Amino acid sequence: MQRNITRKLLAGLVASLFIPLGAQAADAELMKKIEAMAKEIESLRAQVQANQEANRQAIADVREVKEKVQKSEEKSLDKWLTVGGDYQFRVDSLAGETKSFTDVNAFFAAAQTDAMSNPAMMGQMIAFSGAMSRVQTFQQANAFLGANAAMIGGLMPYAAQAAIPAYKPKNETLYTNRFGLDLNMKATQDVSVTARLLMYKTFGASDEGATTNSGSAPFFADRVGVFDGTLGHIPSSSFLNVDRVYATWSNIADQDIWFSVGRRPSTHGAPSHLRANTARPGTGGTPALLVDYAFDGMTIGWAPDIDALPGAYGKLCYGRGFESGFSKALTNSLEDTDMVGLSVVPIDTDPLRVWLQWNRGMSIFDAPKMASTYFGTTMPKTNLGDIDWFGTGALGTIKRLGPGDLNWFADVGMSVTHPNDNVSSQFGFQGLMTGAFFSPEAPTSKTGSAVYVGLRYDLPSKTKLGVEYNHGSKNWITFAPAASDSWTSKVGTRGNVYEVYAIQELNAKPISSVMAKSFFRLGFQYYDFQYTGSNNWIGAPVRISDVNGQMMTTAPLSKAYNAYATVEVKF
């Protein structure tokens, strides 16, 4: 075997001596090329590795940038802050018809003027006024009137000086500016803060004189002046006030349960959004027939998921209408005025929304705190009792009824007073819906009722045509002084109110938000008062046809007209 290999090797070596020299040179060249290629491959391999490393680094960099962008997006303003608002220019043309009455304020002013030049009379007047202010109850009022019959009789001649004959108040053009700024801030998961800042002023004035009949007896209790619950809802000044601010904690215990506290969205509730051309209130808000007042308070609500009752929810609400401060046994017997309410909405969908509401106002005050009114600075001086309100209503939309959609609503309410034994000394011993000036009436419960119905037809041209009617009975009293009506809150009218309006939206693409829009509104209101004291819980109503010179604190209107137009921008 060893021998065979040696032989083959020798044969090969001999044979190689015969290979041409040129072939040997080509081999060397090939070897060189192979070596060069090997080096190149090695270089490429290194390059690929470097590229792969660079790619990995790039991917890591991109991921880092993405994470940073995501974190930045999560913290960006539009993730947690929503800004919106509205502007409204409005012109009102107001007219009315009053009945003759004796202006209580003018009556005492006339007596005081004479007393200024008569020291004896001045002393009597001061004593009379002091004793009058100490009267607290119905019994004390009767005793006071009996003991001071001579004094009152002596003052009666001044009634002639305070007699106001029937007249026709008129304001052909009342221009106003209103600006609202809405902010919603998501603070943490499930917790947000909502705020609305509001400015509402008259052209050419920085006070509420244009709506309060400044210098003369005002027409309605809710338009004597601006107070806590109407601030920003009655034209007053250019100040931007906090109309709403509240914190909401939602999704409590992973359920549709929420708790909310602060200055509440308790104004301009359903169905007033139809004529205001604003979005339908969600689970917030109150029925406009019963409550339209800027309350500070809180709510706890629950929206159970019931297949048969889509959108159903209920909530328990609390609000403070007046804070009486420290109690002082000798000088301050006032109690806080509070309101509690229970709202049940068994169904809330576009075609149908139904609501049931109960409220109780407790320790109702006789006058809110107001500055610079016809009566000077007013403030609560007594608590007159409690009032219950009950209401039920429904609203809905019938789509494609003819060329457009028909919105409808119907609402009914009932008020029941529970007077205590107190009377208001600053209003001539009138009580909770009882008595007249210097003519107290034993406290008795009074029940009133109201109905409010309306339609709005929305055309594809973005034209919306509306008609509304409401009626309040003799003893109807609501809690809606912040309503947007210029004369007085129409839903508190003891009588009839008819309203028609037309809205024309501009066909313009929204920019600031998906809900942005601009529109014009034209409307007309006609008030037909049947009893005095609409929106006033002090004193018993008097049939308008029976009014003829009686002593009254407000001027009794028998009819009122209001033609209005607005330019409104929602952003």
Next chain:
Amino acid sequence: MSRTLSQLLVSIALATAALTVAPVASADDVKMVGVITKIKMAGDGKSAQAILKDGKSGDAVTINITDDLTLDKFKDKRIVEGDEIRAKFDNAGGKNESKSFKKTAGC
């Protein structure tokens, strides 16, 4: 007295039971709360898909919506991307058919 008390307790129990009656969800029903990241309307406007980012897991969940009430809200922009939604859907076969789709309540 004890009979009256018993009657009262039974009444309270019945009333409580009546008040706490909740719909019996089927085994395939899923409930979640999440923010809408995307709404895709079908061309004919008769259905839509909404992608919700689950508030708990952070997962993206696609839900198919066919009811007119919700579709109208999409069309009118009453529900838009960024809104927090409480949804109930049937995930049988992974289809995620919406049974309830509403903004979380509050205020």
